[in-house]
Amino acid sequence: MARRRQLYEGKAKILFEGPEPGTLVQYFKDDATAFNNQKKGTITGKGVLNNRISEYLMQRLQEIGIPTHFVRRLNMREQLVREVEIIPIEVVVRNVAAGSLSKRFGIQDGTVLPRSIVEYYYKSDDLGDPMITEEHITAFGWAAIQDLDEIMSLSLRVNDYLSGLFLGIGLKLVDFKLEFGRLYDDQTDEMHIVLADEISPDNCRLWDVRTNERLDKDRFRRDMGGVEEAYQEVARRLGILPEG
Ligand code: C5P
Structure with a gap:
């Protein structure tokens, strides 16, 4: 090739x-x-x-x-x-307190949130991905308000669907990060917002519903061991362990 x-x-x-x-x-x-x-x-x-x-x-x-x-x-x-034009925003959707939310607000890990929380971060390694609001996004021209409405609505639909999908295989979708891009549609001559990047245990927190065992990148972040096995377990439960 x-x-x-x-x-x-x-x-x-x-x-x-x-x-x-x-x-x-x-x-x-x-x-x-x-x-x-x-x-x-x-x-x-x-x-x-x-x-x-x-x-x-x-x-x-x-x-x-x-x-x-x-x-x-x-x-x-x-x-x-x-190929999409990446919008420089990380959208984090949270259902259960963990990670930076627990730390920032002093909420115990594992506390079920009264409603899902959507947060935005500016994608910048140099700045350490600072948390931002809709005001920053529109003022700095990273996305228009209509784009943001679409991003919010898509993120909540993704959350609803994936929460159910993971629950069906005994996993709690604690939180996850999404990225979006703009794609030109030549049929309608319009730009569309589409989901981009990836969705995997690298950017989701997935806990076993019975034991709360972490089956995601937190095992790497916290030196818990068994990282590869955890990712494999997610793939196994989804019924898609790679061949070979
Ligand atoms: O670290 P924090 O608690 O804010 O992460 C929330 C969720 O977003 C986690 O599922 C984490 O894996 C994901 N995330 C990510 N990339 C980042 C920051 C967070 O995938 N740069």
């Missing part, structure tokens, strides 16, 4: 030029980082599992009418995606 031109290398993924205009190849690495790059490591086999898990979840979301950048998985570590 011809060498693809690398366009961008992130912490856990590399983006290459795709085979057709308007497409990219998203390559999943085993590298893991936490605490804004202060902690680095590798989780053997993570890229393969996240590629598969993200494919599965994006496909299920597409089936319920959530537009995503996902086109198809190409091989064990790569998937074809549509």
